Amino acid sequence: MKRILFICFLLGSMAANAQEQPGFLTDNAVSPIKNQQQTGTCWCFSTTSLLESQYLKDHKKQDIDISEMFTVRNTYLDKGRNYILRQGHAQFSEGGLGHDVIHTISRYGAVPESAYTGLTGGAKFFNHSKMAPRLQNYLDSILKLKKPLPDWEPGFNAILDEYMGKAPATFDYNGKQYNPKSFAAEVLHFNADDYVGFTSFTHHPYNQNFIVEVPDNFSNGSYYNVPLNELIQISKEALKKGYTIMWDADVSNRGFAFKNGYALAPKDEEAIKATPFNPDVAEKEVSPEYRQKLYEELITQDDHLMHITGLAKDKSGKEYFVVKNSWGEQAGPFKGYVYVSEPYFAVNTITIVIPKSALPKSWLKKHPDVTTTL
Template sequence: MRKDILLILGLACSFQVVAQEHPVAITATPEEVTVLKVNKATEIKDQGNTGTCWCFATVSLIESECVKKGGETPDISEMFTVRNVYMLKARNYVMRQGDAKFGEGGLGHDVLIAAERYGLMPESAYNGRAAGQTKPDHSKMADTLKKFLDTMLRKRPIPVNWEQQYAALMDEYMGGAPPATFDFHGRTYTPQQYAKEVVKFNPADYVNLTSFTHHPFYSRFILELPDNHANGSFYNVTLEELIGATKSAVQKGYTVMWDADVSNRGFVTSSGYAFSPQADSLFNRRKPNPDLPEVNATQAYRQELFEKLVTQDDHLMHITGLGKSPAGKSFFIVKNSWGVQSSPFGGYVYVSEPYFAVNTINVIVPKAALDKDLLKKLQLN
């Protein structure tokens, strides 16, 4: 989520994108982990010098859903949606008179909201990069936009054309405004037409799940996160159900958007693994043992870390597969957005089930993947 997480983990991003067949061919696999299931996913991308993992992860989920529904393999523009979400953030910030969060961060539902309202666009129509850039760079954009909004809010009344001025600032960092229409495979589309007819996007196809005890299970609540500027609500389920729903979705051939805390010593992208070890002394970060002893990831332990602000909303990724260790420990195969060279496995990370249990903030699951019993509990039938 936050671009400073790249610095925390000592990552060097590279914008090297490799075309991959579907199901995705992972360039290497851990010798100790058996891959049980790998679902279709589009190529690994690099979010560059931006804090927009929330868009890359959720767009990747939408792309996988498009393929699963029988559509062609899309390459959806992340920056088109990022630009639209920045407009939504700005309106929220202005209406709240600056008493709101404004920055690069966001959540997966921001993509669903923006795609429903504004549509989607292929990368070929809008890459959202300034001239000469090979990867997106928002190192100065968010600060510039916030300064503009803060300066404007000191005036009363505010300028009637402030949104046009704001959009013009974004255009300087994103290579101009996106087109109103574009040609794709011999036809002219609007973003709304492309989303509906080509990508087959429907926001009702997705469900946001989380698991915390400070709200009743099977209710919907607004998750208390700084980057939840949209005040989005999430269905609350037990930890066992959260893990089970994610596993079941992947086993059925679906993929899952994953929002997690990765600013801890257990997430080591350079080795391609994520663990919650019982003790640091048990964890060889260069060559981890998949069966190393991990914490007892109970509902209470997870809640305690969240309420102590230890577990936070850091980074969003895309779960595409499942694996197991020699002793039978479950792993999630996770597509990251830090480029193909960010891990030994072509940009993928193998995440242990205990790590997932402790560090998950929320997931977005295709509604069709949920079991009937859970749909009934959530009154989604």
């Protein structure tokens, strides 16, 4: 997510051009917009938002607020272990994928935002630009020592404490004491097996899992590979049934016009620069082969994760995915949301994570291997 750090910070403070907002076709339960600020933690904000939406759908409550930074902190520990065991030949950065949140909460539990903000020393703004390099430098210094290596985790955790504050062992929530694991089990009713991941690429067989080859997949998460039209259909049907989707995509290509509130795949790329901005432009017909070509040429890359919360349609009849971003409400003309066309989704999607209950039982019976993803 190295590129997106700059994009998030810049666009989060941009003044937005006025645009007409499409009307909702589905308006699913969702928690308020947050701001990842100067961190590469969109993977955590987007997937945490997915979990919050699923909680709201299941329990009809509007007060859940899960700490992203508790999950980020614990994921750093897993990154550190991976980096040490691979002797420094592994990705160590601020980035990650949606399955990392699922894995981390399953292993360490979760806490409410009220119990752990991840800010320390009176700070009101997330900034991990110095923390991540310092953690990696510390691990590199450990690897330079003679074997056997010392217990490096206390020093690693001390750096996390300095930048993020100590994580709570226990805390009170709604008048009851919890620890992270009991909160995840008793309040969130979290079960990692409730979530599945999908992708669509032609260099691996369909209807099988494979480890998606992007740099931030440090934990080697596998996703179930389906044809492109099926990926789109799964996503739309889930949204129509009231579920939401974690979306991993490329947002650095020209069609991502966030300052205008849209993401499009226009046939004429210059159309995206038109003044006034017009979202009703002719868009590309996207084939699996075209999508694969851009991926293998490193044009379509994994550089931002967001949360798809619904479907919308504008006055011309054009449909969009409604996407919740994590750059704050002030970003873009639609209070932090962006409207993504189906062609843009088809070209730029890397992976998605959805609740397994969103999938038809008949589909699951035909694809039993999907239960092993993530």
